[in-house]
Amino acid sequence: MAELKEIVDSLKDYLQEVSFQSHQVVFKDGDDSREMYFITEGNVHIVKSIAGKGNKILAVLGADDIFGEGALLTDKPRGASAQALTATKAYKLTYDSFQKLLLDEPSKVAEMLIEIIQIVNGRLQYVNSELITLYDVMRILSNSPDDIGMVAHDIIEKFIEVSAAQEGVILLHNVATEREDVLATSDNSTADFVTQVMGGVSEKAEDFMQNSSIRYDNGEEKVLWIPVRSLEGKYLGVVVLNHEDGSFADTDVKLAVAITEQLGTVVERHYSKESDKERVRLKQQIVSGL
Structure with a gap:
């Protein structure tokens, strides 16, 4: 044939x-x-x-x-x-x-x-395989909804398990400092890889913030950058995966993007809770000062 x-x-x-x-x-x-x-x-x-x-x-x-x-x-x-x-x-x-x-x-x-x-x-x-993986991801996200660090670590390990990625890191955008902070790394991430990521993340983050249509950046072939976004497309952070043996397959990219989309909902909820806590704290300060 x-x-x-x-x-x-x-x-x-x-x-x-x-x-x-x-x-x-x-x-x-x-x-x-x-x-x-x-x-x-x-x-x-x-x-x-x-x-x-x-x-x-x-x-x-x-x-x-x-x-x-x-x-x-x-x-x-x-x-x-x-x-x-x-x-x-x-x-x-x-x-x-x-x-x-x-x-x-x-x-x-x-x-x-x-x-x-x-x-x-x-x-x-x-699609059948993807659905099974996403079901596992949903279980991870629901098991520890209030511990964003633990969730991020389990998610990055899931990336390593289901794709060709050999190491990875998740960073969140810090609005106060306008910088990306490391939230979680895979168990086998090397210091060199994390240093490489931190050296290039500012430029990538700026691109992701300016263009909400960018779903991923695989221009460097061995390194896959996926923006973490809210449902409205607001930039919240980035997932970075490394594949030393070559470029990522299209199926790996699609699955990684799908997992990151799920992660985005949890990060957005985390930020919302933190904002609520801050509002309560400020209100208590105002009341106590009266």
Whole structure:
């Protein structure tokens, strides 16, 4: 059976080569466009906006992956948005070209559809694994809701367990000092790694604060930076993971982002409780001074 790359090579007469800049939106949830894309270079994430819960990343895709196939094969609007995370190149198959392909090369269409089914099946299997991991994360978050340090440590260890990361650190943004403070490190984190993180976190934090659409930064390949955000997208801190043996797989990135999103709700709740305590303390001071 032909692999996706071979299929794409055989269909180039029907495809259009396209490119997208970093953070460029390819299509939006609800759009009526019906193109399908074959990624050759770069990364794209598929995002669904959920009322009251912000954006949920459904998939992080890379080279030799596909997206937009649902709209091509049905007459339904887009069910999610697609956005390039980095400079991205792809081949686009329009609906009209697909119809022509059906008439001209039905056997190639059959091969393509079989490959699409296999890709979608693989994604479903991954989703099952992700759900199990996120269930474990929810248990961690609920077991010690008031001990943010313990929660952060258990979460960073979960990152190490389920991804290719070999060490990690979680930092929270200190509003008073405008700096990032270490909240937790993995058990095997080295002093060199923590020093490296502290040396580069200010620049990353500024980027994350200025652009709430940034879901992660993997530009250094071996180091993955994921902003911790509130439901409204406010920057609260950052998770940093290190993978000395190479770059992170797209599935690792997606799962790490999903876990960090859950962590963000706990951090936001922690800040809210601390603010409530401070208000009570100030009120008591005022009352005692009367």
